[in-house]
Amino acid sequence: MATIGGSSSSFIRGTVQSIPMFRQRSMRPFSSIASRNLPSINTRSRRLQYERVRDTAPPGPGWMRCSVPLIQQQNGFSISLKHHHQFEAEQGNASTTMDPEELEKFRILSQQFWKESGDFQALHSMNDLRVPLIRDTLLNQKGGANRSNTRPLHGATIVDVGCGGGILAEPLARLGATVIGVDATPENIEVAQHHVSHDPTIRGNVKYICGTAEDLVRTEDEAFDALVCSEVLEHVSHKENFIKTCAELVKPGGSIFFTSVNQTWLSYALGIVMAEKVLGLVPDGTHDWNKFISPGYIQRVLEENDCSVRLTHGMMYNPATKRWSWMEDTSVNYAICAVKRTVTGEDQAAL
Numbered sequence: 001m002a003t004i005g006g007s008s009s010s011f012i013r014g015t016v017q018s019i020p021m022f023r024q025r026s027m028r029p030f031s032s033i034a035s036r037n038l039p040s041i042n043t044r045s046r047r048l049q050y051e052r053v054r055d056t057a058p059p060g061p062g063w064m065r066c067s068v069p070l071i072q073q074q075n076g077f078s079i080s081l082k083h084h085h086q087f088e089a090e091q092g093n094a095s096t097t098m099d100p101e102e103l104e105k106f107r108i109l110s111q112q113f114w115k116e117s118g119d120f121q122a123l124h125s126m127n128d129l130r131v132p133l134i135r136d137t138l139l140n141q142k143g144g145a146n147r148s149n150t151r152p153l154h155g156a157t158i159v160d161v162g163c164g165g166g167i168l169a170e171p172l173a174r175l176g177a178t179v180i181g182v183d184a185t186p187e188n189i190e191v192a193q194h195h196v197s198h199d200p201t202i203r204g205n206v207k208y209i210c211g212t213a214e215d216l217v218r219t220e221d222e223a224f225d226a227l228v229c230s231e232v233l234e235h236v237s238h239k240e241n242f243i244k245t246c247a248e249l250v251k252p253g254g255s256i257f258f259t260s261v262n263q264t265w266l267s268y269a270l271g272i273v274m275a276e277k278v279l280g281l282v283p284d285g286t287h288d289w290n291k292f293i294s295p296g297y298i299q300r301v302l303e304e305n306d307c308s309v310r311l312t313h314g315m316m317y318n319p320a321t322k323r324w325s326w327m328e329d330t331s332v333n334y335a336i337c338a339v340k341r342t343v344t345g346e347d348q349a350a351l
Helices: 043-054 101-108 121-141 169-173 186-196 215-218 239-249 264-280 295-304 346-350
Strands: 064-067 071-074 076-078 087-088 157-161 178-183 206-210 224-230 250-260 307-318 323-327 333-338
Touching: 064 264, 071 250, 076 178, 121 169, 121 224, 121 250, 121 307, 121 323, 157 169, 157 215, 157 239, 169 178, 169 186, 169 206, 178 186, 178 215, 186 206, 224 239, 239 250, 239 295, 250 295, 295 333
Parallel strands: 157 178, 157 224, 178 206, 224 250
Antiparallel strands: 064 087, 071 076, 250 333, 307 323, 307 333
């Protein structure tokens, strides 16, 4: 808010006019524990700041509006929308799975995304695991393409749902992928756009949209080679609908990647008590243990929506070295990779 294949795909039908590859339609134990500057963090004051913003925010539906003109042209890459899109995150609106209170938390922290030794340090460090996972999975689907290529994901289209400030979107773009980042918090999108604008090597193939997965799927079902959704599920409401929507965005044969936090007593002890209340690694109140989600739940929903889970693996963060590593235990942090099943001729005949 925190993540392909080589075939071409359409992108935001009726909105992308000039990209040839899109013209024909054919993919934390401390997940948010992140800070090197521990003495400078005043978690108590930041919790009070959350509460003040919530108390003073206009009540009722439509409390947060994101109105962004999605018309940009850089280095020959052009997105031209038919009209000025306005997406709303409405309190109590069943059409969105976003939680207004969670959006407000990340709005407050939006300026911290690219401070690599700050509140999002662990997310930057997590790229050491999740970027190779995404790259290697997609390359294997392409028959083990040349990993020595500096842009091995060239031609792949990836949607990063809950992209935040673009911490994951940018390294994927450096591997050659065209990445669409979607986030419901306008401040996050502004930060992401500003940061990528200073890198001419990738700014032509990273674009950001202020909105939700539900907004995107209305026109872009089965449009992407891959979807990544990293450290987001533990912050959304109506998780089943959200996972279903994510699956709908991916074309048959495409890949889906989730990372999240399990709902166990160990995750409560490490991710909330130690990280927030004892060590102050993230602001007190960043996580709600009741919103944590088990990998088994994600697998069930994916399987019910024509996806096959190929990998479930635990991740461990070492706050001393500020490094992540893979592990078998999924009781705290974990990653899930799934592939959307293709429809065979026999399946179509059965329908």
